[in-house]
Amino acid sequence: MNIIAEPQNEIKKERPKMRYLETDRPATPFAREHIKTVGAITVDSPRITCRNVNVYYGTKQAIDDVSLDIGRNAVIALIGPSGCGKSTFIRCLNRMNDTVIGCRVSGRIGIDEQNIYDPQMDVVLLRAQVGMVFQKPNPFPKSIYDNIAYGPRIHGLAANKLELDEIVETSLRKAGLWDEVKDNLAHPGTGLSGGQQQRLCIARTIAVGPEVILMDEPCSALDPIATARIEQLIDELREQFTIVIVTHSMQQAARVSQRTAYFHLGKLVEVGETAQLFTNPMHQLTEDYITGRFG
Amino acid sequence: MNDPPPIGGAPEMSRKSYETVRRGLAKRRAAERRFRCYGLSAILLGLTSLALLFASIVSNGYTAFRQTFVGLDIYFDAELIDPQGNRSPESLATGDYGGLVKRALSKVFPAVSSRSEKRALYSLVSTAAAIELQRRAVREPSLIGKTVKVWLPADDDVDMYVKGHIRRGAGESARRLNDRQLAWIDELIEQGNIEQRFNKTFFTAGDSREPEQAGIWGAAAGSFFTLVVTLALSFPIGIAAAIYLEEFAPKNRWTDLIEVNINNLAAVPSIVFGLLGLAVFINFFDLPRSSPLVGGLVLTFMTLPTIIIAARAAIKSVPPSIREAALGIGASSMQTVFHHVLPLAMPGMLTGAIIGMARALGESAPLLMIGMVAFIVDIPHSVMDPATVLPVQVYLWADSPERGFVERTSAAIIVLLAFLITMNALAVYLRSRFERRW
Ligand SMILES: Nc1ncnc2c1ncn2[C@@H]1O[C@H](COP(=O)(O)OP(=O)(O)OP(=O)(O)O)[C@@H](O)[C@H]1O
Ligand SMILES: [Mg+2]
Numbered sequence: 001m002n003i004i005a006e007p008q009n010e011i012k013k014e015r016p017k018m019r020y021l022e023t024d025r026p027a028t029p030f031a032r033e034h035i036k037t038v039g040a041i042t043v044d045s046p047r048i049t050c051r052n053v054n055v056y057y058g059t060k061q062a063i064d065d066v067s068l069d070i071g072r073n074a075v076i077a078l079i080g081p082s083g084c085g086k087s088t089f090i091r092c093l094n095r096m097n098d099t100v101i102g103c104r105v106s107g108r109i110g111i112d113e114q115n116i117y118d119p120q121m122d123v124v125l126l127r128a129q130v131g132m133v134f135q136k137p138n139p140f141p142k143s144i145y146d147n148i149a150y151g152p153r154i155h156g157l158a159a160n161k162l163e164l165d166e167i168v169e170t171s172l173r174k175a176g177l178w179d180e181v182k183d184n185l186a187h188p189g190t191g192l193s194g195g196q197q198q199r200l201c202i203a204r205t206i207a208v209g210p211e212v213i214l215m216d217e218p219c220s221a222l223d224p225i226a227t228a229r230i231e232q233l234i235d236e237l238r239e240q241f242t243i244v245i246v247t248h249s250m251q252q253a254a255r256v257s258q259r260t261a262y263f264h265l266g267k268l269v270e271v272g273e274t275a276q277l278f279t280n281p282m283h284q285l286t287e288d289y290i291t292g293r294f295g
Numbered sequence: 296m297n298d299p300p301p302i303g304g305a306p307e308m309s310r311k312s313y314e315t316v317r318r319g320l321a322k323r324r325a326a327e328r329r330f331r332c333y334g335l336s337a338i339l340l341g342l343t344s345l346a347l348l349f350a351s352i353v354s355n356g357y358t359a360f361r362q363t364f365v366g367l368d369i370y371f372d373a374e375l376i377d378p379q380g381n382r383s384p385e386s387l388a389t390g391d392y393g394g395l396v397k398r399a400l401s402k403v404f405p406a407v408s409s410r411s412e413k414r415a416l417y418s419l420v421s422t423a424a425a426i427e428l429q430r431r432a433v434r435e436p437s438l439i440g441k442t443v444k445v446w447l448p449a450d451d452d453v454d455m456y457v458k459g460h461i462r463r464g465a466g467e468s469a470r471r472l473n474d475r476q477l478a479w480i481d482e483l484i485e486q487g488n489i490e491q492r493f494n495k496t497f498f499t500a501g502d503s504r505e506p507e508q509a510g511i512w513g514a515a516a517g518s519f520f521t522l523v524v525t526l527a528l529s530f531p532i533g534i535a536a537a538i539y540l541e542e543f544a545p546k547n548r549w550t551d552l553i554e555v556n557i558n559n560l561a562a563v564p565s566i567v568f569g570l571l572g573l574a575v576f577i578n579f580f581d582l583p584r585s586s587p588l589v590g591g592l593v594l595t596f597m598t599l600p601t602i603i604i605a606a607r608a609a610i611k612s613v614p615p616s617i618r619e620a621a622l623g624i625g626a627s628s629m630q631t632v633f634h635h636v637l638p639l640a641m642p643g644m645l646t647g648a649i650i651g652m653a654r655a656l657g658e659s660a661p662l663l664m665i666g667m668v669a670f671i672v673d674i675p676h677s678v679m680d681p682a683t684v685l686p687v688q689v690y691l692w693a694d695s696p697e698r699g700f701v702e703r704t705s706a707a708i709i710v711l712l713a714f715l716i717t718m719n720a721l722a723v724y725l726r727s728r729f730e731r732r733w
Binding site (some may be wrong): 125 | 617618620621698
């Protein structure tokens with residue numbers, strides 16, 4: 001993998017700004033309070049805007065003053081060392097953190113100018129708009145058909161059985177699973193292979209017709225072939241959906257995303273075009289991480 | 296042993312550790328074998344005591360399922376049993392059926408003449424015989440005026456003698472039958488007029504002072520009504536409480552306090568619940584004493600903690616990923632609970648409910664407090680009728696001096712166990728219906 005190419009000259013000149021010289025290095029280099037986000041946090045016509053988001057688990061701060069825009073019909077990858085708060089951040093976007101006892105979120109997260117943490121906001125509506133795929137495939141212990149049909153059923157998206165059948169088929173097609181399961185839709189979803197289960201979960205999310213899909217390490221339990229299928233799928237889904245993906249694989253981030261955000265100790269360190277971030281990181285921490293010096 | 300040889304050319308270090316591991320191996324295996332032996336002997340011990348228990352109960356109790364009958368040629372004399380002479384049920388109800396039995400007995404033993412001897416002779420047949428003859432006459436009035444051979448229940452002393460529980464050897468004063476009576480019985484046996492038949496009374500009658508007329512049905516019906524009340528109240532209440540506490544309640548000091556209290560209640564001696572029931576339901580709410588309703592309410596108190604604890608454990612064991620999956624596609628918390636969590640937790644909840652019910656079925660102490668220990672002959676037909684329950688019936692019979700109640704006590708225990716096994720079988724069936732494979 002040669003994504004870490006030789007830095008180009010102009011940018012190289014900018015870089016020392018973010019570096020600490022030996023002489024004025026703080027006692028705790030890159031401690032949380034010294035980290036400031038570099039790169040363009042805003043995009044034109046964003047789908048989601050996050051401003052000054054803080055998340056606390058009890059007294060422990062897991063996300064510290066993160067501001068970030070998420071663009072329409074694009075894939076943004078969140079990377080960073082384990083425990084840096086990627087999952088915490090992504091779970092803020094559909095308020096899955098509400099289910100965690102002792103978790104507190106402050107700041108503003110807006111979807112199309114609607115603040116999702118507004119007390120008036122209905123989480124059911126929000127989660128129908130912002131779907132989520134989890135790290136471990138978690139199909140319901142029901143048939144493949146019922147797994148997909150559950151969302152449309154509870155939201156009343158299909159007027160009759162025919163429409164529901166159609167939603168199931170198109171969702172499975174979009175998730176690239178239709179050909180494998182079309183003859184045994186009545187089989188339990190839990191009987192599929194790991195990769196198939198994960199695609200089933202993606203289909204289940206798509207079936208509700210969300211605008212945004214959040215994926216928290218969707219491939220971490222899969223083999224390279226299943227991973228490649230899902231990456232291809234993400235690329236196809238991008239045309240219709242806005243996708244936020246958390247990944248530990250920098251290659252994967254480079255392959256599927258247009259923008260990448262690097263988190264460290266709950267801080268957003270750097271965000272930028274994927275190609276630029278991997279070839280030319282502006283922040284010392286980002287460079288250390290992507291070159292494998294730590295993390 | 297066939298341990299694989301060390302890998303060729305292993306460095307010194309791993310060679311050494313290989314040797315160490317190999318030397319320790321025998322010890323480890325011995326430890327494992329020892330542990331298996333302990334486990335096996337524990338299971339054997341348990342099974343043996345269970346087998347002994349069953350064997351002793353069944354061997355004591357099975358004779359109660361058969362009952363001694365005396366065959367007598369009964370002349371249905373219109374003069375005695377139909378005083379109005381019109382064969383109407385009203386008239387037949389006032390007849391002297393005991394007289395029919397006495398006449399029939401006198402005919403078999405014409406030599407008996409003195410008053411006290413006659414009394415001794417007549418006491419060989421149960422007083423229930425008259426009632427049975429009356430029922431027969433009302434059902435078949437055509438019998439009146441005819442002589443028919445009828446099998447009538449013998450007195451419990453006769454029953455005991457025929458079953459071999461009364462020995463001739465001991466002196467007359469040591470047994471409940473005198474020598475004359477034994478001679479009569481022997482003669483009846485010789486004539487083929489004494490037989491053991493299936494004891495229908497035991498399964499259809501209520502309690503009685505006379506062992507041969509006592510049955511388990513009243514207590515079984517009482518137990519049934521009591522358990523219906525208990526189940527109908529404790530299952531929904533327990534599950535609702537468990538769901539609320541697990542899924543909706545905020546986690547704070549109050550819910551912690553409630554949790555601690557529920558756990559404590561599960562350990563409260565059951566008789567305390569009986570006192571509570573007496574004070575609250577009978578003295579304060581004025582509900583009928585000895586009724587299955589009050590019994591069920593008291594047992595509900597007693598089983599609720601068990602059911603709540605089991606249901607909470609079942610809910611907790613549902614993987615959080617299923618909850619997240621449902622919430623993640625926009626199911627409300629209600630829908631998540633009822634569509635996903637509850638079906639998966641159902642088998643565990645049912646197990647808890649059955650354990651609670653089994654305990655309630657075997658409970659007698661709290662029911663003594665609310666008067667379910669009364670001597671009740673009538674079979675209860677609703678939850679408001681006075682009733683007793685199986686374990687209390689066992690207790691009452693075990694307390695009775697008549698020899699006939701000894702076998703009936705064991706038989707009642709058999710019925711109680713059968714009840715229990717049926718309930719457990721139902722639970723296993725329901726569990727397998729609800730169980731989902733992953
Ligand atoms: N439910 C929770 N209660 C308390 N602390 C939590 C909880 N979940 C996460 N944390 C803490 O918040 C921080 C961020 O966790 P998070 O799961 O977001 O990390 P992550 O970046 O997703 O890590 P990974 O890559 O390992 O998944 C961690 O320090 C973690 O210990
Ligand atoms: Mg994570």
